[in-house]
Amino acid sequence: MATTWRRLTDRLNGKHDPEVLYEGLPDHLSVPVRQWSLKVMGNYVLVGVVCLRLRLPSSILNSRSPEEALANYQDKSNTMVFMEIVDALLAGLAEANPYTSGRYGVATRELRVELDYILTEGGSAYMVNPEGDGLCRRLNETLRESLDAAVQAADKQKQGAGAHLREAFAAAYGINPNPSVAYSQSVKAVEAVANPLFLPKSPEPTLGAVRSTLDQGRTKYEMVVQDRTGAPAGISAVVELLNLLWHGQRDRHAGGPTSQPVSQEAAETAVHAAALLVHWIATGAIRKK
Structure with missing residues (x-):
């Protein structure tokens, strides 16, 4: 459900226009979304799959901590690259056993709900799609x-x-x-x-x-x-x-x-x-x- 919270100055000024949605991964969403991705990769063996599907540099898998390398990956020439990583992680979660919690005890449904909350509260132009296996543009x-x-x-x-x-x-x-x-x-x-x-x-x-x-x-x-x-x-x-x-x-x-x-x-x-x-x-x- 879309948030109805509005910042103080908007309430004081009587502003009721919908907030402009953010494309890509803006600064205020970067930390919570990257932390979410690290949690996902700590539960499921998805790093290799994501790197293969998105043709990401081999330096990620060759690093001491591939999970952290992928969670912190950036590409200045592609502002949507990390949203593509999140999209691929959701696809990987959908392919995993839905009754498997992973080593930290977090179920796939809880991970999807958590991400959707982050994206909604942060005003992202994207949301978890109805099937839960990827991202889609936010709909009315x-x-x-x-x-x-x-x-x-x-x-x-x-x-x-x-x-x-x-x-x-x-x-x-x-x-x-x-x-x-x-x-x-x-x-x-x-x-x-x-x-x-x-x-x-x-x-x-x-x-x-x-x-x-x-x-x-x-x-x-x-x-x-x-x-x-x-x-x-x-x-x-x-x-x-x-x-x-x-x-x-x-x-x-x-x-x-x-x-x-x-x-x-x-x-x-x-x-x-x-x-x-x-x-x-x-x-x-x-x-x-």
Whole structure:
């Protein structure tokens, strides 16, 4: 949960604007985050794995204390390097036995909670991701809850939509964002729940075909929510949201006059649009008349 504490001068001046979040590892976060990493490495054999995955200098593993060398590592040419180390440590923790406490008796869950507290209180732009296996950009609590609800609803369908949404989230908000993957996985998430429902007999179902089916069959479907007359609302909002998601993926085909890379902003929008569509479809908010 995000902190509500505000410094004295801000309270006295009536300042209520959200605090600007800090990228990388600013000075005030350096000591607590590095101390946290040392605690993690004291419990689990992760130094070698992190150094290999991040291609870090051999001087770390050749030092008298590789744990301390990694915990104090800096690279002036890469201000995000230590956040990448933290991200890799979280991945290593997720791969470790969740019931193993390590030689100091600290469980993996407690380590994740401790790090998330440090990052939140220090105003970091990053947080521990929902799976606990890495970092992601900090999200508004309401947006985070809507994504979680969509994933939970999708998981109950057992059609893979939840996994695609998780991939989309990680690609959009991870420490190394990939907008193209985020958008593609968002489309796949909607297809995973929509294709079996709206195109059960199609040999090659796609989101575009779902969009066309619903657009041409507006009189056959309705929403569980009511319109201004008290009758079930139409599905125009669904069709428009599908149109937005489908047409917005401008890198789906190369070489066209409107082809272009997916922007970070477009990817984040696609993730949340997909989450809403997945939630609606998975929970039966769209139904046949």
